[in-house]
Amino acid sequence: MKANKRPTIKQVAKAAGVSTQTVSRVINDRPDVAPETRARIQKAIDVLGYQPSALARSLIQQRSYTLGVVTAGLKFIGPSRTLNGIASQAEASGYMLLLKELPRFDTENIEPLLQTLLSRHVDGVIWAVPEVGDNHRWVDTFLAKVPVPIIFIAMENRSDLSIVNCDNYLGGRLATEHLLQQGYNRIGHISGPLDWWESRERKAGWQAALAEAGIDSLESHCAEGNWSSASGEIAFRQLLSQYRDMDAVFVGNDQMALSVLQIASRNRIAVPSQLGVVGFDGLAEAPYYWPPLTTVIQDQSLLGSTVVREIVHLIEKTRSADGGIEHKMISLKPVLTVRESSVRNS
Amino acid sequence: MKANKRPTIKQVAKAAGVSTQTVSRVINDRPDVAPETRARIQKAIDVLGYQPSALARSLIQQRSYTLGVVTAGLKFIGPSRTLNGIASQAEASGYMLLLKELPRFDTENIEPLLQTLLSRHVDGVIWAVPEVGDNHRWVDTFLAKVPVPIIFIAMENRSDLSIVNCDNYLGGRLATEHLLQQGYNRIGHISGPLDWWESRERKAGWQAALAEAGIDSLESHCAEGNWSSASGEIAFRQLLSQYRDMDAVFVGNDQMALSVLQIASRNRIAVPSQLGVVGFDGLAEAPYYWPPLTTVIQDQSLLGSTVVREIVHLIEKTRSADGGIEHKMISLKPVLTVRESSVRNS
DNA sequence: CTGAAAGCGCTAACAC
DNA sequence: GTGTTAGCGCTTTCAG
Numbered sequence: 001m002k003a004n005k006r007p008t009i010k011q012v013a014k015a016a017g018v019s020t021q022t023v024s025r026v027i028n029d030r031p032d033v034a035p036e037t038r039a040r041i042q043k044a045i046d047v048l049g050y051q052p053s054a055l056a057r058s059l060i061q062q063r064s065y066t067l068g069v070v071t072a073g074l075k076f077i078g079p080s081r082t083l084n085g086i087a088s089q090a091e092a093s094g095y096m097l098l099l100k101e102l103p104r105f106d107t108e109n110i111e112p113l114l115q116t117l118l119s120r121h122v123d124g125v126i127w128a129v130p131e132v133g134d135n136h137r138w139v140d141t142f143l144a145k146v147p148v149p150i151i152f153i154a155m156e157n158r159s160d161l162s163i164v165n166c167d168n169y170l171g172g173r174l175a176t177e178h179l180l181q182q183g184y185n186r187i188g189h190i191s192g193p194l195d196w197w198e199s200r201e202r203k204a205g206w207q208a209a210l211a212e213a214g215i216d217s218l219e220s221h222c223a224e225g226n227w228s229s230a231s232g233e234i235a236f237r238q239l240l241s242q243y244r245d246m247d248a249v250f251v252g253n254d255q256m257a258l259s260v261l262q263i264a265s266r267n268r269i270a271v272p273s274q275l276g277v278v279g280f281d282g283l284a285e286a287p288y289y290w291p292p293l294t295t296v297i298q299d300q301s302l303l304g305s306t307v308v309r310e311i312v313h314l315i316e317k318t319r320s321a322d323g324g325i326e327h328k329m330i331s332l333k334p335v336l337t338v339r340e341s342s343v344r345n346s
Numbered sequence: 347m348k349a350n351k352r353p354t355i356k357q358v359a360k361a362a363g364v365s366t367q368t369v370s371r372v373i374n375d376r377p378d379v380a381p382e383t384r385a386r387i388q389k390a391i392d393v394l395g396y397q398p399s400a401l402a403r404s405l406i407q408q409r410s411y412t413l414g415v416v417t418a419g420l421k422f423i424g425p426s427r428t429l430n431g432i433a434s435q436a437e438a439s440g441y442m443l444l445l446k447e448l449p450r451f452d453t454e455n456i457e458p459l460l461q462t463l464l465s466r467h468v469d470g471v472i473w474a475v476p477e478v479g480d481n482h483r484w485v486d487t488f489l490a491k492v493p494v495p496i497i498f499i500a501m502e503n504r505s506d507l508s509i510v511n512c513d514n515y516l517g518g519r520l521a522t523e524h525l526l527q528q529g530y531n532r533i534g535h536i537s538g539p540l541d542w543w544e545s546r547e548r549k550a551g552w553q554a555a556l557a558e559a560g561i562d563s564l565e566s567h568c569a570e571g572n573w574s575s576a577s578g579e580i581a582f583r584q585l586l587s588q589y590r591d592m593d594a595v596f597v598g599n600d601q602m603a604l605s606v607l608q609i610a611s612r613n614r615i616a617v618p619s620q621l622g623v624v625g626f627d628g629l630a631e632a633p634y635y636w637p638p639l640t641t642v643i644q645d646q647s648l649l650g651s652t653v654v655r656e657i658v659h660l661i662e663k664t665r666s667a668d669g670g671i672e673h674k675m676i677s678l679k680p681v682l683t684v685r686e687s688s689v690r691n692s
Numbered sequence: 693c694t695g696a697a698a699g700c701g702c703t704a705a706c707a708c
Numbered sequence: 709g710t711g712t713t714a715g716c717g718c719t720t721t722c723a724g
Contacts, residue, residue: 008716022695060719091447120400230634287575
């Protein structure tokens with residue numbers, strides 16, 4: 001039961017008794033075809049189930065309507081929410097997605113991977129890998145050789161690149177200021193891994209908010225996790241012993257905050273009365289933690305759709321005007337959602 | 347600062363003073379090239395930064411080393427874990443991924459989407475959309491027209507298709523049998539949406555285990571959610587009122603189980619002493635729920651890598667022997683992980 | 693309105 | 709060993 005192969009434009013032409021060019025005109029909706037001829041060709045197309053080859057088209061038009069997407073850590077919810085936004089906006093904009101997932105966040109030797117994408121004639125590249133350590137170092141040496149627009153997600157702003165990210169610094173401030181307003185004033189912090197740019201920003205936001213309130217943020221008031229709930233548990237235990245009179249904690253993501261809530265339950269530390277807790281990310285599950293978790297929501301799906309809109313724009317611009325490309329930096333604002341875990345007099 | 351365009355094989359040939367054919371031999375590692383010539387060509391390649399066009403190759407070789415992947419619900423963790431497995435195995439097998447995400451699980455009118463993929467000359471298609479309602483109906487009418495192998499994830503077994511799924515029925519049994527062993531015997535069930543094949547299987551497993559223990563499973567002993575924590579809350583409240591002396595509950599996924607735990611906390615129902623709870627999926631966070639959640643782990647990443655191995659195999663087979671393809675059904679076995687939420691005498 | 697010729701970037705099948 | 713010819717499936721001139 002082997003399915004038959006795809007028909008070609010030639011076969012359609014023969015079936016309709018015309019040349020391939022005329023068929024081409026029909027499938028491209030060109031006006032200059034006699035109605036009668038058009039109908040005959042359309043019929044042949046339908047009968048044969050003909051579908052033009054996007055490959056052949058890409059080759060000749062030097063344009064594939066394909067975007068290369070490089071991601072990492074799809075098994076975590078953050079990157080997949082972003083990919084979700086990318087995928088739906090790409091569909092809407094008429095682009096296909098060629099997907100590559102890095103084995104690790106700090107994968108080196110990016111060049112061959114990028115070459116694979118380019119060998120497929122992608123019209124643009126979306127670099128959806130967060131900035132970790134110097135995993136973006138290749139940009140300085142290799143970017144000039146990339147002949148198509150490229151746009152980055154979640155990396156530090158720099159004026160020579162196009163970047164879309166979330167304002168993590170603001171998020172850290174929002175979380176901490178909220179805790180201060182609630183009357184907590186010995187606020188600890190569990191950060192993500194500090195080789196992540198995003199972690200450092202969130203931590204800086206925490207420090208800034210404390211500083212503004214005239215509170216010193218000592219190193220003993222923070223601990224470092226790796227985003228996982230398991231690491232959150234360890235970090236929280238460390239914090240409990242380092243910062244005895246801590247009355248609140250701003251946690252770098254919701255997963256780690258979850259373990260904070262668990263340990264609090266186990267150790268009969270009442271949340272929020274004895275300990276205020278605020279997370280980051282806005283997971284769909286956070287309202288169902290116990291107690292429901294106050295968190296800083298970042299709309300990663302919007303991040304993804306924004307990045308697609310921007311790169312499509314860049315592609316159009318690059319193709320028409322040949323002038324220098326202006327790089328744009330877009331910073332999406334996260335939003336604090338207050339729930340029981342941080343509200344003292346409820 | 348416009349980057350220069352990709353060099354072609356012709357330019358390399360001219361630079362090295364040979365014909366394109368000889369360059370082709372070099373980039374394909376063919377043996378019959380004089381060492382001296384090879385070196386000269388290689389140098390030209392390096393200098394120009396030449397990379398062969400995979401597009402042109404695909405066209406002539408009638409083979410793209412690209413897999414079409416159709417998914418849905420990437421913003422949920424399940425589909426992305428599967429995609430994670432697909433991506434890493436595809437990389438290992440030397441295939442690229444062309445990704446399409448359906449806007450909804452029950453999207454109709456699949457044909458144009460599949461055509462887009464085929465117009466890109468994918469060598470095979472992975473249908474990673476769970477079976478919901480009759481969203482797989484297109485298979486009967488349209489599959490014959492698809493000229494490449496196609497393989498399905500999470501749909502009911504049928505011998506005329508290649509399918510990889512998780513044994514959800516077994517999972518339901520494992521969960522329920524465990525609760526029975528723990529001495530619970532009034533076991534309710536919160537299912538996923540019953541138009542999902544997976545939901546029905548899990549529920550059937552629950553029923554079968556109860557039946558074997560000589561216990562009737564009444565309709566009032568179950569409630570239906572939609573996988574979300576929010577729906578889990580509603581379903582659990584319904585169950586509490588319908589099934590007054592329920593002493594345990596098997597929940598169709600971990601997210602819904604999370605709300606069960608929350609409501610139990612709120613209502614001072616002690617888990618596990620008054621109520622045993624078992625979830626499904628094996629989320630990384632489940633050990634950090636309170637109390638830690640017993641759950642049925644399904645390895646979705648393995649599901650993804652298995653499906654890629656299978657389709658690559660199918661592709662090879664289709665290309666060589668022209669004989670009929672045998673369809674294979676692979677059912678991965680889920681594993682029960684026992685934690686505090688279901689252990690009575692701990 | 694329609695067709696013939698050329699070619700996108702590459703490789704298969706032959707020559708030499 | 710290396711070059712020539714042809715052509716993958718399509719579109720772009722440019723004739724007619």
